[in-house]
Amino acid sequence: MAPDQTNLLQGTLHMMILKALALGELHGLGVSRRIEQITKGTFQVKPGSLFPALHRMEEEGWLESHWGESENNRRAKYYKLTGAGRRQLEAETKRWGRVALAITRTLEAS
């Protein structure tokens, strides 16, 4: 893991976690693997960033959690989006679109 991959901007990390959970509930490792899969390995989320983010988002009311069984019968904590989480994902997606567009234009302008 290259060090720059771990320094995800916090907002970006939140957005990616929301996106990862948009398709259904996952435990922590699942979230991390889903992000790797979506980004084709560009982003790898370490537990040291993942868990603080999950807990923070749960405190914000975007996620809720419950204990469940994993595929090989281990107890794990599962997270899923709340209504507020879905609205947050929409808002973040829109904002990201605007920012990305702006940055692309800036880079092309010169």
Add this chain to the structure above:
Amino acid sequence: MAFARMKSLLRNLLHTQREERELDKEVRAHELLLADENIRAGMNPEEAGRQARLELGGVEQVKEQVREIRAGHLLEMLGCDVHYAARMMRRSPGFTTTAVLTLALGIGANTAVFSVVNAVLLRPLPYPDSDRLVQMWSTNPKANRWGMWTAYPRFEDWRRENTVFEEMATARTWVISIKGGDHPESLFGVITSSQIFQLLRVQPMLGRGFLPEEDQPGHDHVIILSYGLWQRRFGSDRDVIGRTVDVDQQNYTVIGVMPSDFRFPPELPASYRVDAWLPPAPDPSRNERGSNNYYTFARLKPGVTLAQAQAEMDAINDGLAEKHSEDRELGVKVVGWRRQVGSEVRPALLILVGAISLVLLIACANVANLLLARGAMRQREAALRQALGAGRARLIRQFLTESLLLAVFGGAVGLLLAYQGVDLFIRLAPDIPRLNETTIDPHVLIFSVVLTLGTALIFGIAPALQGSSTDLQDSLKESGSRLTIGSTRAKARSVLVVAEMALALMLLAGAGLLVRSFVRVQQVDLGFNPKNLLTAFVMLPPSKYPEPRRQALFFHEVMDRIASLPGVECAGGADSAPMLTNDTGPVSIEGHPVEPEIQAERPKITPDYFCAMGIRLLRGRTFTWADSEGSLPVAIISESAVRQYWPNEDAMGKRVKLEDGSAPVWRQVIGIVGDVRQDSVVEAARPEVYAPLLQVPVPYLALTARTRAEPAVLTAAVRQAVMAVDKDQPLSGIKTMEQVVEDSVAGRRFQMSLLAVFATIALGLAAIGIYGLMSYTVNQRTHEIGIRMALGAKRGEILHLVVRHGMILAIVGVVLGTVGALLLTRFLSSMLYGVGANDPTTLLSVATLLIGVAALASYIPARRAMRVDPMVALRYE
């Protein structure tokens, strides 16, 4: 969302343990999931577990990172830190007590000094809207005089012509005698114009203030009593209003009683109590434009600035200078009143503030030193906490919390000390205006809290940085650290000890200079002998003794009676006596061009005055009772008068004239006496021209009686002697001359004592500092010393090794401190007498003292080092 966070905050604070268990399970489950993945990828279980732990990066670290983002985390952590810090403090009571007491001393002393500064210099005057109050001084730029009082007629012109002040008033102190009871009593009165109470916005407690016309002749026999006089002399009788009292043998009507907390003038020291306020009726000088006796003040109209007031007063003054010859040379200056009140003591107080701040810095350095030493012992603890996931910031916060807790305890104890200290300060301090207003008020409390926090930061920051920067590897290893650890720590401690030495030297230098000045002051030849000398004042009321002849006869008889008392050697009197009273003014010298600026002291004396005072007669003769009205007008002059008026001639037989309003006659010089210190111990003697009382009668004398034994026992006898001549005549201000001289140097003595105490504390703290460091070093180097001894080092060499280390620190500190002292002591120069601000003897002696103390403080641990048993030291590992 805000609501969601609040809910989380509550949950986190209320269900900490459940949250913690959940978190632990979650993170551990993650580790197991990772391991499962690795097994699926084909690793053996052991390798899978290892890889999982590596990727996780430590269960405790992850948990700590989660905790840090939780709502209420800061609060919870602070609670933890305080709890932990309190436990650490309880666990080492010796350390805690030392640190808290050191801080309490520093913070307490600073708080006490600040509360005095607050009362004397910062707090508004004790009247409503006092920031609009100003004082007005007459000036004489040609004579370089900037703070003269003002003649009453001139004040009346100012009051009539100005448009910038709401009110203007004037006042002077006045001794009145009041009759009735078992003996007549001298009262301390204040003569004032009628607007004073409207101006100050203070109302009498009973009755009324002065009416506007009550400072004019015909309406002016009214008097307002102080609360104290009303209680003492009138038995708190509420019917006193309207009653007639006998003041200076004239009838005055009581119109009011002031409340007990009313103080005026505000700059009057607490030991003076004003008994009564009255119009200028008794003062014969109220119509004299040349007598600058009144202290004038005013209240600015709203919106008028000081500069506008000054401009208008300048214009009024120009008009008056054209109309009145007495005003021709005079100017006027308007100044804020509060600033003026503290102006004389400001330099002395600021020096105290500076000195006590240095003491606090030394205290901080000492506590920082203690913390660093403890940091060394707690290194493993810090490393362990780091290994368990605490970041550096987290550790710094923990260490600072501990410092803060120490400081808070120190501050609390310090506040108690300050409370006591202020009382002590007020009791011991000489007369300082408004000192009695000193209290621990909210401003002082805020100061003390800010000081406490600042202190915690100053002494806590170095140990916190040091304590948190541990090298995990080194610290956790069981051994091998003994020789390497703490080299930077020791360096930091050395810097602190050097700083303490330097600061202590500066304080010692300041105190040393003041002590040497005081010794010089004590050695001054006053020109008179204050031992066995009783003094008192007699003021004859002009209403009863209108003729000068009768005044002179009264004093002649009193002198004879006092002189014949058993135990009295001789008795004299003068209207101007050293450190008691003044009559300074112009004199003329025959044959010299008229110069109004020839000023001299002009005492009118009884014949035995020189005998009583112990002033030396150098040539000619003293006065006798035969030098009276009909005989040749004579004078006796002092050595400095000879030097100034007839530098190269024989002064005997020359003639002088007093320009004091008495009969303008030339007086022949019949004697020359030694100089006296007229104004104070430290001010040089001025020319004196003495005249016999019978030729120039005055209604006011300072009596002086030389006694064979302790003078105070004659007080009653002297009072009886005066009352035997006139049973209504009171005597005031009875004191021994030694007391008078002592009072005049009391401020100096106090300043010196305080600085000496501060310097002693500083010296003690610095000694503890260097002792602590050397003990620590010896402990750290036990192993090394053991090796040295095993290799053949002699005990003396070991002793030398340690003491030399201490001496190097002390000498570096002394050198730096000397540089600091050379820069700082010039601020003391106005308080020094007979020594220069950079007096080498003083600097050398305090440097020697400091190095001596440092040597002793290093010798004790060095002896311990010398006794190290090499076998024990080496086995100690």
